[in-house]
Amino acid sequence: MGIRQQREDQGGEYGTLYVVSTPIGNLEDMTLRALRILKTVDVIAAESVTHSRGLCRHYDIHTKLVSYNQHNQNVKGLALISKLKAGKHVALVTNAGTPGVSDPGVMLAAQALKENIKVSPVPGPSSVTAALSVSGLRGDKFLFLGFLSPKPGKRRKELGTLVSEERTMVFFEAPHRLRDMLADLRETLGNRRIVIVREMTKVYEEAIGSSTAEVLDRLEEDHIKGEFTLVVSGREGSKEDRRPHLTEETEMRIRNFLSEKALSLRDIAERISSEEGLSYRNAYRACLSLKKGGERKGERPEEKDRGTGRPCSKYGIEKDSEN
Numbered sequence: 001m002g003i004r005q006q007r008e009d010q011g012g013e014y015g016t017l018y019v020v021s022t023p024i025g026n027l028e029d030m031t032l033r034a035l036r037i038l039k040t041v042d043v044i045a046a047e048s049v050t051h052s053r054g055l056c057r058h059y060d061i062h063t064k065l066v067s068y069n070q071h072n073q074n075v076k077g078l079a080l081i082s083k084l085k086a087g088k089h090v091a092l093v094t095n096a097g098t099p100g101v102s103d104p105g106v107m108l109a110a111q112a113l114k115e116n117i118k119v120s121p122v123p124g125p126s127s128v129t130a131a132l133s134v135s136g137l138r139g140d141k142f143l144f145l146g147f148l149s150p151k152p153g154k155r156r157k158e159l160g161t162l163v164s165e166e167r168t169m170v171f172f173e174a175p176h177r178l179r180d181m182l183a184d185l186r187e188t189l190g191n192r193r194i195v196i197v198r199e200m201t202k203v204y205e206e207a208i209g210s211s212t213a214e215v216l217d218r219l220e221e222d223h224i225k226g227e228f229t230l231v232v233s234g235r236e237g238s239k240e241d242r243r244p245h246l247t248e249e250t251e252m253r254i255r256n257f258l259s260e261k262a263l264s265l266r267d268i269a270e271r272i273s274s275e276e277g278l279s280y281r282n283a284y285r286a287c288l289s290l291k292k293g294g295e296r297k298g299e300r301p302e303e304k305d306r307g308t309g310r311p312c313s314k315y316g317i318e319k320d321s322e323n
Contacts, residue, residue, distance in 0.1 A: 015042070015089040017080075017112045019105065021124030024096040025201035027058055029125045035059055037122055042088040045080055047103060051095045068092070073104045077111055084117045091122075098126045102146040102172060127200055127229050128170050134207050135168075135195040135231040142168040150177060152184070156247065157277030159188040164282055166234040175224045179216065185232065186212040187247060193233040198226050246286055250276050254290050265291065 018037050023029040038044060038061050045068035046052035052065055068076045080090055092099045092108055099105030112119050132139040143165060149155045162169065173181045178196075185192065195209040208215055212232075246254075250272065257268045269284035276283070 013085075013087060014115075014117050015084045015087050016118045016120055017084055017109065018089065018091045018120050018122050019099050019109060020091045020093050020122040021098040021126065022052075022055060022093050022096065023201065024125045024127050024130065025199065025205075027055070029201060030055075030059065031122070031124045034122050034124055035061070038063060038091055038093075040089075041091040043080075043083060044091045044093060045076070045108070047094045047099075047105075052093055055093075063091070068104070068108065070104045073107050077108050080108060081111050081115060081117070084112060085115065096125075096127070098124065101126065101128065101144070125201070127172075127197075130200050131170060131195070131197045131207075131229040131231050132168070134197065136209060137168045137193065137195065137231055137233050139168060141166075142170060144170045147172045147174070148181070150174075152180065155181070156184050156188055159184055160247070160250075160277045161279060163189060163278075164235055166236075168234050169232045171230040171232065173228045173230055175226060175228065178224055178228055179219065181230070182212055182216050182219070185230075186216065189232070189235075195231045197229045197231070200229070250278075251286075251290065254287055255294070258287070258291055258294060 018041060020034050020037055021031075022034065038056070038059075041063060043064050043066055044052065044056070044061075046065050047067075047069045049065045049067050055061075056063070056065065066076065066080075068080065084090055092105050094103050094105060100109055109119050128144050129139075132142060143162075145158075145162075148158045148171065171181070182194075182196075185194070189212075191211045191213050193209075194212050194215055195207055196215060197205075197207045199205045208218060210218070253276075254268060254272060257263055257271075263271070265287050266284070269280060269287045272278060272287065273280040273283040278286070
């Protein structure tokens with residue numbers, strides 16, 4: 001089937017939006033189908049025209065390039081949809097890997113589908129699956145989270161929602177935030193098994209795998225270059241041993257609420273869940289665990305006589321009421 005042939009249900013009226021994967025580093029990873037599509041579409045919508053022009057030059061592709069990125073997606077998206085409705089074929093590419101994964105390509109695909117325009121994937125390189133394949137961690141079930149917030153407080157709250165996540169997790173991170181991200185991972189999720197991959201498919205490709213603490217110790221400043229892909233193991237252990245890992249600040253807040261005795265356990269959990277970014281279930285479990293821990297240390301609530309309902313000592317002797 002040629003690229004110009006349309007689906008019968010579209011009557012040949014609309015063009016096709018091709019979502020084309022491009023190399024994440026090594027130009028030899030370009031697929032034959034991707035080359036054919038890029039050479040025969042009417043226009044290529046690129047995250048960076050300058051970057052994609054180098055790829056086109058390497059493969060002798062002369063198709064017109066237009067910019068489509070997070071800064072102009074609203075205006076350029078409408079223009080590209082108009083071209084597709086006019087029967088033009090558009091190829092969407094990102095700077096590296098598969099469009100729509102942690103970039104604005106998803107917006108254009110959504111707009112096209114809403115307008116009943118055919119969207120066709122042209123599979124190829126992806127840093128997510130590439131990192132998973134060399135991590136040695138389970139990839140049958142995984143959770144891709146992209147870039148977390150660059151703000152430390154918000155990032156720690158986002159990580160706090162993942163303390164009980166059993167699936168392998170994949171993150172992207174910029175070099176200037178890598179150390180802080182690893183430190184937050186260690187504090188919030190504990191000393192997990194982690195693999196960080198940099199410069200994938202390039203000359204200086206490197207994968208470092210160990211515990212979060214050991215990776216932090218081994219990480220040299222001259223190695224913190226380029227964007228990183230982090231693969232982190234999910235939560236392990238029995239269901240009985242899954243008390244959420246809390247930051248010291250959050251744990252202290254819960255202890256203070258418990259000691260004040262002004263709120264019920266449920267109210268404390270709801271407040272912690274809302275303000276700290278934990279799920280209610282995990283927040284309640286944490287509150288319950290800390291409450292029981294306090295009681296075991298002697299902070300037991302007053303016991304009452306079953307008959308009178310009046311306070312009594314642990315020996316069953318009724319206490320004198322205050323005068």
